Amino acid sequence: MFRKTNETKVMRDPVHGYIHVDYGIIWKCINTAWFQRLRRIRQLGGAHMVYHAADHTRFTHSLGVYEIVRRMVNEVPDLRDALDEKEKITVMLAGLLHDLGHGPYSHTFEKIIRGSHEEYTCRIIEEGTEITELLEAECPGLAKEVADVIRHTSKNPLLPQLVSGQLDADRMDYLLRDAYFTGTKYGEFDLERILRTLRVSDSKVVVKESGIYAVENYIMARYHMYWQVYYHPVCRSYESMLNSLFLRLQDLYRAGNMPVVPAGFRALAEARVLTLEEYFLLDEYTCGYGFAVLKDAEDPVVRDLASRVQDRRLFAYEENNADAVRRVQEALEGAGYDPRYYFAMDEVGQRPYVPYSNDGSAPIWIRVHGGEIKEISEASTIVSSLVNGPVLRDDRIFYPAEIKSLL
């Protein structure tokens, strides 16, 4: 039913060696304008402000997730047997397309727009774009089935586990990829070993006991990447400036003083659900150009924040406590900074692993010697220690470096 490409098409990838494409529908989706748009969205929000080489995009990540799913359904004997051809293609497509709905600057952006990136992803897949047409032409109903994987509503419960469980192709690719492009070693783990020890039991994707060390390493890798990259204070400083700038634009819009901005930008300021046409235009090129334009805006706050963002003049930061907050707020007031835009606080805290996370993603299951299936914190002394130990927190406040002398 599903057409194969003439010969396997391959794309060089620094993380996986090659991305292999065997099916025409995969190849066609890659060549759509919507998928190519992901070349204009970086994988990481502000981390390239700390790790200068981390300019890799959602495009490369999406290919990487697809490739891991492809290997899972081809190389893991249990999955090869448990899924039929249509399910395999459905889940490969879900891996490929799962981030289609991402906007610029990753999760920062999600705080600003209405709607999660998953919702936009499903709209792009189902609401009549070129991608919808390609999927439906290949097999009627396919668009919905791909979106169902992303929504965790597939008939076959194995499919969502491959792309959005706690040990899924998405996380495995981004850890390896972010480690590669930041140049840190924290995200490295033994993908080959994990793939080799995956099994299927009771409609669950499980790991054989002999893969437990590799999974422990994966959990530690994830934990360290959070602290060293995703939650790095410089990264959060940059994101808090982005946030302030958009907040100011929204306030100006509501006040009827909106400055001239690139088209896609305007929709953002209006803080409403976007049409897909608007959404298509919202990429990091538009934003980057918008910042350049806003450096000449009339409003001094917009002008200042746009310049900080573009020229990387970062907010300073320190530990969040009552005394620091008071000192900083006094200094801001003394220096005439509006704290609505020039003061931010955030709180991040994390356990290395939480068995039943509230995002609905499946826990990591281990099949121990003898055949019993255990949640990993019951099978690994290391993970058990980590789950029951204290939580690390890092709460910070952010403010213009210029007031440091006043503190």
Place this chain on the structure above:
Amino acid sequence: MFRKTNETKVMRDPVHGYIHVDYGIIWKCINTAWFQRLRRIRQLGGAHMVYHAADHTRFTHSLGVYEIVRRMVNEVPDLRDALDEKEKITVMLAGLLHDLGHGPYSHTFEKIIRGSHEEYTCRIIEEGTEITELLEAECPGLAKEVADVIRHTSKNPLLPQLVSGQLDADRMDYLLRDAYFTGTKYGEFDLERILRTLRVSDSKVVVKESGIYAVENYIMARYHMYWQVYYHPVCRSYESMLNSLFLRLQDLYRAGNMPVVPAGFRALAEARVLTLEEYFLLDEYTCGYGFAVLKDAEDPVVRDLASRVQDRRLFAYEENNADAVRRVQEALEGAGYDPRYYFAMDEVGQRPYVPYSNDGSAPIWIRVHGGEIKEISEASTIVSSLVNGPVLRDDRIFYPAEIKSLL
């Protein structure tokens, strides 16, 4: 005289491990808006259209060149002794800043604007920007001395050899970096070995005979990177579309029909030497946004080319010969494509190494056992073979894939 930073500042870099900064003036230059602008210029023109992960920027490359120069003047005993502190800082700054004048899309862009990137680099360094001010404040006359290294007019002939000879920090960084981010292995060579075998003789940077294999590898790496990355036909196809789009804009400008474009773009269409203010704005964000805007332009050629560029609908290509040219031109005419914008031909040819290249860069010198200095093709049988062997050529024509069925 030159102030040191409090402690060595380091930035993680996937290629070199860390970039180390010891001098305040280096750190300050990195933090200028002009240097940060290089985050918005990719290292490679169109190669990310072939190698999807090759989104690395001139910013990372510039830091890498600086780091190699820093290692040269600190770790190569002959250079450590031959240069005084000011010369060391001058050449480190030249390594850091040598690409400041690059515009978007690498060398494609240089064909469109007036003036080479080296000229713009020297203007940015000398003509009163924040960078000029920082350099002059650190040491009067320093701006000119840094620019002199880039212009090959330094009093000390060693300095230009470190940043723009045939075996210089610039090429060594870009080969390693482009190999890393494309995921190819062709650009890898043994940097450590080359650094270990560098010596100074008669005001020349030379390589000890025991480093000759590493240099042979470097020459082969360079050769293979040219063919596999820089001259890849898909890369050249993308660049020829970019070129056509700008050509059309210039034609429209001359005809008085210029579409509305982002500010920086306009100056390009006018095909004149830019002011530094205009130049600052010309980055890949502006261009990327410009392509999005031009997809709605009135002129159908602009609209079509902008869409091909943005959505990666590449020109087809084949070998350049009289018969193919005739067939393609007939088909273009039949299908109503203006060959001025829809037909391109280019010719690339390359030897792995040319001792005395016409860009004035120093040849590679070998100090053989006994002390004599030889140009490498006289010291290496391999290089001698390559220099005297045939030249590989790859001449292509490019045209819209839509006419393939008419050929």
Place this chain on the structure above:
Amino acid sequence: MFRKTNETKVMRDPVHGYIHVDYGIIWKCINTAWFQRLRRIRQLGGAHMVYHAADHTRFTHSLGVYEIVRRMVNEVPDLRDALDEKEKITVMLAGLLHDLGHGPYSHTFEKIIRGSHEEYTCRIIEEGTEITELLEAECPGLAKEVADVIRHTSKNPLLPQLVSGQLDADRMDYLLRDAYFTGTKYGEFDLERILRTLRVSDSKVVVKESGIYAVENYIMARYHMYWQVYYHPVCRSYESMLNSLFLRLQDLYRAGNMPVVPAGFRALAEARVLTLEEYFLLDEYTCGYGFAVLKDAEDPVVRDLASRVQDRRLFAYEENNADAVRRVQEALEGAGYDPRYYFAMDEVGQRPYVPYSNDGSAPIWIRVHGGEIKEISEASTIVSSLVNGPVLRDDRIFYPAEIKSLL
């Protein structure tokens, strides 16, 4: 006082790139017959029976430890300042020579001979060998000072911390090296980061808070290497066969029935403290040849065990519990195997990190923001969890695979 080599001598090393030698005394020690003997002692006892490429030797490891110490005392500013030239050379020599006293098959061998490898190391350094002479010729008293570092009795308490603390050059080299040669990724950690964050406070080698993630990774690396390599059941099976063979030889010796064995071997069977002349001869070549000879011994137990060892016919293994022990012992009796030689049990258990270990090695100290020095389990939530969590155990019994059908 201490003579430098003419120019830095370098040796290629896969783990560290190069080993650098600047001092004549280091170079001379490397070229002694005693140090060259380490080429004939593998780094790992039986792990090459699991990981077929793990044939690396104590020779390479000793060079690696030396190189890490050399980098510590040259590149860590606090150590560069805290130690004088003689102390630096002393501790580099201690790193280089610390494993001189190792015999074949690593720690298995230590169970068989009288005396620990540290004791033999100090004897070789101090009791009149070529090494003693070289050290004393370079600087009278130096031999004792090098041995003092190994005995933890140095006047300057920093020195032993560099070569035998919980975060020392010895462990850092062997984790990286064993990971490299086994081909596992478990032992990898970020050596560069740890070196960059080392400081000296109150005569302690401490890690700056920003290095805490790298140390957490190091602790996990060590933990995983123990389970995946050093405690691998196949490795323990091989070592238990070696142990049985030597036990049988000692029993035969006591009974006056000693078979003909290579010279060095005989001393082993006698179970006495060896002269250094005897010790010099005891390497893995002698043992390997000995096993070949013993395959023709008159005693059937010796013959059989030697053949199992040489041809890798491993003991089977299973979990140690009362029922299994009973079943196996019955089967051994039924099949006529002497359980003294054909049955082994061992118990291994391990926490990832124990702050105050009973081998006297220093705990890992962290200097937190503010300057306070904390033992790492008080500074890291991860390590705190691990220290307070359960202990993983793996208790096994080993027996000839031939009786499996009788169980």
Place this chain on the structure above:
Amino acid sequence: MFRKTNETKVMRDPVHGYIHVDYGIIWKCINTAWFQRLRRIRQLGGAHMVYHAADHTRFTHSLGVYEIVRRMVNEVPDLRDALDEKEKITVMLAGLLHDLGHGPYSHTFEKIIRGSHEEYTCRIIEEGTEITELLEAECPGLAKEVADVIRHTSKNPLLPQLVSGQLDADRMDYLLRDAYFTGTKYGEFDLERILRTLRVSDSKVVVKESGIYAVENYIMARYHMYWQVYYHPVCRSYESMLNSLFLRLQDLYRAGNMPVVPAGFRALAEARVLTLEEYFLLDEYTCGYGFAVLKDAEDPVVRDLASRVQDRRLFAYEENNADAVRRVQEALEGAGYDPRYYFAMDEVGQRPYVPYSNDGSAPIWIRVHGGEIKEISEASTIVSSLVNGPVLRDDRIFYPAEIKSLL
């Protein structure tokens, strides 16, 4: 017909990630005493005297060759289709077993014994060892067919090309493996790319034109490994001492003065064809022990040479020319050294690639665009240059370092 293992068995390998075994007969051959013997034969003769970590064995290399052959016949579509199951197993076995007949110290040893290692390999496969029995039990006639691949006498001419052509699994593994274990980068090339571009045309294994860069790199890698590793003068110095020692033993044997040596050793001195029982015992453990014993021999030349070999007191070397030879020979005479054992000269010369080598191995074929098959030097300008350029030579003489002061 051929039994599969229960599940794929894997062995960790640093070069290939994992070695995969699917067939029972492969697994059984690995577990024979003859194959395990390869753990006691190093891959490289004397190179571990230069590159201290290069202790890897023929055992690991043989597994690696097998793994590359396994990938070729499973992953290269043309080969998967061209060969039947029996041919695939035959050639995998040939890859696995092709080095069975190697003795200690690689090719040095072949100069000393009668018979090439290929002859011994075929004898071990065909003359009634455990391996012969296993092969014949699996499929009568299989032993001869495996040996035929090694002898280049297979009915299907594809089979020998996979294990002993100029671009075969043997060379591909040893280049990668020797690069890994020496820590040099010279031997690295892009195995994945080569495998991806292999095709079958006219009973020839050919490379698609798009793989030509990867093959050029492979040729350069091979060339550089020869000069940097296999022909390194220190390596040749060590091998010339080994050679002298065995020469002296043979002379003593002929004179009836043979010292007491380990059993296997004796056969060597007799310079006759060995029985397989004798050959089995001849490994590097026997030799290593033999050197230790010979340090106490009565004959002073034997004693001295054995000590030089064991303690790595290398012969000095210099360029071979008439003047040097005369000076060295005079000095040897003056100092009382017998030049038969204390003077060696060797001449090595090499082109990077010779299309039709005299060992009968197939040249490298390229299938160019259009389908024509060309020998690579007709398809690659680089290789053409190298084939027609000059030959690099390195002719040396070797003698005891002690006479240097007399020169």
